Amino acid sequence: MSRDNTVFVGSKPVMNYVAAIMSSLNSSGEAVVKARGRAISFAVDAVEITRKRFLKDIILDEIEIDTEEVESFDGKMKNVSTIAIVLSRPDY
Amino acid sequence: MSRDNTVFVGSKPVMNYVAAIMSSLNSSGEAVVKARGRAISFAVDAVEITRKRFLKDIILDEIEIDTEEVESFDGKMKNVSTIAIVLSRPDY
Numbered sequence: 795m796s797r798d799n800t801v802f803v804g805s806k807p808v809m810n811y812v813a814a815i816m817s818s819l820n821s822s823g824e825a826v827v828k829a830r831g832r833a834i835s836f837a838v839d840a841v842e843i844t845r846k847r848f849l850k851d852i853i854l855d856e857i858e859i860d861t862e863e864v865e866s867f868d869g870k871m872k873n874v875s876t877i878a879i880v881l882s883r884p885d886y
Numbered sequence: 887m888s889r890d891n892t893v894f895v896g897s898k899p900v901m902n903y904v905a906a907i908m909s910s911l912n913s914s915g916e917a918v919v920k921a922r923g924r925a926i927s928f929a930v931d932a933v934e935i936t937r938k939r940f941l942k943d944i945i946l947d948e949i950e951i952d953t954e955e956v957e958s959f960d961g962k963m964k965n966v967s968t969i970a971i972v973l974s975r976p977d978y
Contacts, residue, residue, distance in 0.1 A: 835926040838967045842953045846965075857949040859971070861934045873938075875930045879951070 803829040803837040811840035823886025827879040855880040895921040895929040903932035915978025947972040
């Protein structure tokens with residue numbers, strides 16, 4: 795799946811990510827919503843708002859969780875949880 | 887699935903939930919890890935620590951996300967995202 799379909803969720807207002815998800819679904823028929831650490835909750839919020847309020851027929855294809863090793867500000871490696879939620883449009 | 891297998895993740899230290907998940911997997915072969923709102927990130931952390939550090943052969947059967955309506959402190963109804971992660975032991 796191309797990187798163009800991927801929406802990385804961080805600490806911006808959740809409606810920014812909802813708009814990005816809808817844009818990706820409209821242009822390519824798919825969206826992969828990714829987040830790490832505390833932003834995982836916001837990624838789930840963005841997907842839920844998209845599919846419950848705006849695009850009620852989209853398909854929740856897959857949810858994956860995993861662990862990545864990242865370098866923290868003091869140079870130590872630490873583990874952080876990740877999520878990837880794959881959405882698609884049924885009419886695409 | 888009986889309520890006995892369910893671990894509700896909140897704001898306690900994450901290792902409390904890891905211990906509860908392992909206890910449920912050991913006693914019944916299954917665990918359903920649930921959380922709402924900001925605790926969703928901690929639920930993913932607890933599952934990832936359990937399966938990457940302690941019980942490396944457990945099966946991630948299913949991840950569901952949804953929205954619930956809850957009454958906030960001022961009496962208004964508001965939507966909150968939820969997650970349910972179903973784990974099982976292969977040898978059970």
